[in-house]
Every structure is written in structure tokens, then in C-alpha cells.
Amino acid sequence: MTLKDPSLVRSLQLAYSAEKAAAFAYIGHAKSLRDAEEKKAVHQIEQDEWDHRKYVLQIMNQYGIPVSKWLEFKFHVIGRLISMSCYVIGRFMPYFFAGKLESGNVCEYFVMIHKFHALGITEHDAILQEMGIKEKEHEIYFLNIIRDEKWLPWFERVFNWGTTQSLNDLPESEFEQDLQPDQVCRNFKRG
Numbered sequence: 001m002t003l004k005d006p007s008l009v010r011s012l013q014l015a016y017s018a019e020k021a022a023a024f025a026y027i028g029h030a031k032s033l034r035d036a037e038e039k040k041a042v043h044q045i046e047q048d049e050w051d052h053r054k055y056v057l058q059i060m061n062q063y064g065i066p067v068s069k070w071l072e073f074k075f076h077v078i079g080r081l082i083s084m085s086c087y088v089i090g091r092f093m094p095y096f097f098a099g100k101l102e103s104g105n106v107c108e109y110f111v112m113i114h115k116f117h118a119l120g121i122t123e124h125d126a127i128l129q130e131m132g133i134k135e136k137e138h139e140i141y142f143l144n145i146i147r148d149e150k151w152l153p154w155f156e157r158v159f160n161w162g163t164t165q166s167l168n169d170l171p172e173s174e175f176e177q178d179l180q181p182d183q184v185c186r187n188f189k190r191g
Contacts, residue, residue: 003063008115012060015108017071019053021079022046022101028083029094038145045098045138052131059124092149099142100161105135106168107185117182129181136170 003009026046033039060067086094109132116124146152147163156162169184 001063003065003119005115005119008112008119009063009065011108011112011115012056012065013068013071015112016053016056016060016067017075018105019049019056020072021075021082022105023049023053024076024079025082025086025094025098028086029098032086032094033091041141045141048134048138052134055127055131059127092146092151092155095142095146096152096155096159096162099139099146100159100167102135102138102142103161103167106132106139106170108132109135110168110181110185113181114185125181129179132181132185133170133179136168139166139168 023046026042026049030039030042030046033042057067059065109128113125113128113132116122116128143163152162156165161167169187170179
């Protein structure tokens with residue numbers, strides 16, 4: 001079966017390659033940290049991103065969607081650059097920008113559910129919802145690490161993400177209980 005929604009095909013290709021960039025970024029992020037517990041947590045988030053990449057590829061393979069060589073190259077470079085930058089931009093910014101990125105990634109997966117539903121396909125709901133929820137957990141973790149940092153209010157105003165703003169409409173608590181995928185991320189725009 002082929003998917004007759006070019007935007008869904010592109011979303012899957014983007015997600016697959018972007019997960020590699022995120023994983024690479026978290027490799028550098030974890031190595032740049034001093035605290036052992038923070039290193040361990042960021043390393044686990046890196047592993048989650050590799051897992052997401054694997055699951056997205058399984059979906060792509062089911063529909064004969066090719067991996068985009070251009071996106072793979074582009075996100076490989078982006079991920080490696082971000083990874084290296086973690087050693088020079090301090091502790092706050094890697095956490096802040098990782099949280100903002102994860103905040104947007106939540107809806108990427110729920111929007112895929114919406115697009116699959118428009119095609120009458122529901123078989124991927126569980127894995128896509130699980131990945132969206134995992135991205136929300138990542139967002140919450142990163143935000144909690146920097147919640148009391150003096151720079152957060154200024155960065156929040158400039159970059160539209162933080163304690164009072166999110167790029168998704170899943171609440172910070174109880175977002176797994178009775179979650180209806182069609183009721184979240186309906187007005188998502190990449191931030």
C-alpha cells in the first residue's frame with residue numbers, strides 16, 4: 001500500500017532524519033555535563049530518539065517510503081554541530097533548546113496520527129501516541145532542570161517556550177490518562 005498524502009510521507013521522512021539529529025545532539029549534551037544523574041538522563045533520552053527513529057522507519061518501510069538522502073545528510077550535519085556546540089554554550093542553552101525542540105516534537109507525532117486517520121488508517125496510533133507522549137516527558141524533564149534559572153524568563157519571551165508557553169497542548173500532568181489523539185495538536189504550527 002502506498003500513502004496518498006505527500007505531507008504525511010514528508011512528515012515521516014523528516015521525523016526519521018530529525019531523530020538522528022536529536023540523538024547526535026544528546027550525545028554531545030550528555031558528554032558536556034558534569035552531574036552523573038543528568039548525564040544518565042540525557043543518555044536515556046538519546047536512546048529514546050534512536051528508538052523513535054527505528055519505529056518511524058518500520059512505518060516507512062510498510063508503505064515503501066524511501067529515506068531521504070538529503071534529509072539524512074542535512075540532519076546528520078545539524079546534529080553533529082549541535083553536539084559540538086554543547087561544549088561551548090554552557091549548561092542552560094542545551095537544556096532550553098532541547099526542551100523547546102521536544103515540545104514541538106510532541107505534536108509532530110500526533111499530527112501524523114491525524115493524517116493517518118484522514119486516510120482511514122489507525123494501526124499506527126499506539127506507537128505514534130507513545131512517541132508523542134515520550135517527547136512530552138522529555139520536554140518536562142528539560143524544563144524542570146532549568147525552571148529556576150535566571151535566564152529562563154528572558155529566553156521564554158524571545159523564543160516562545162518555557163514555564164508559561166509550550167508548542168503543544170498536552171498538559172504537564174495527567175497527559176496519558178484518557179488521551180484522545182484526535183483532540184490534541186489540532187492547531188499545531190512548528191515553532
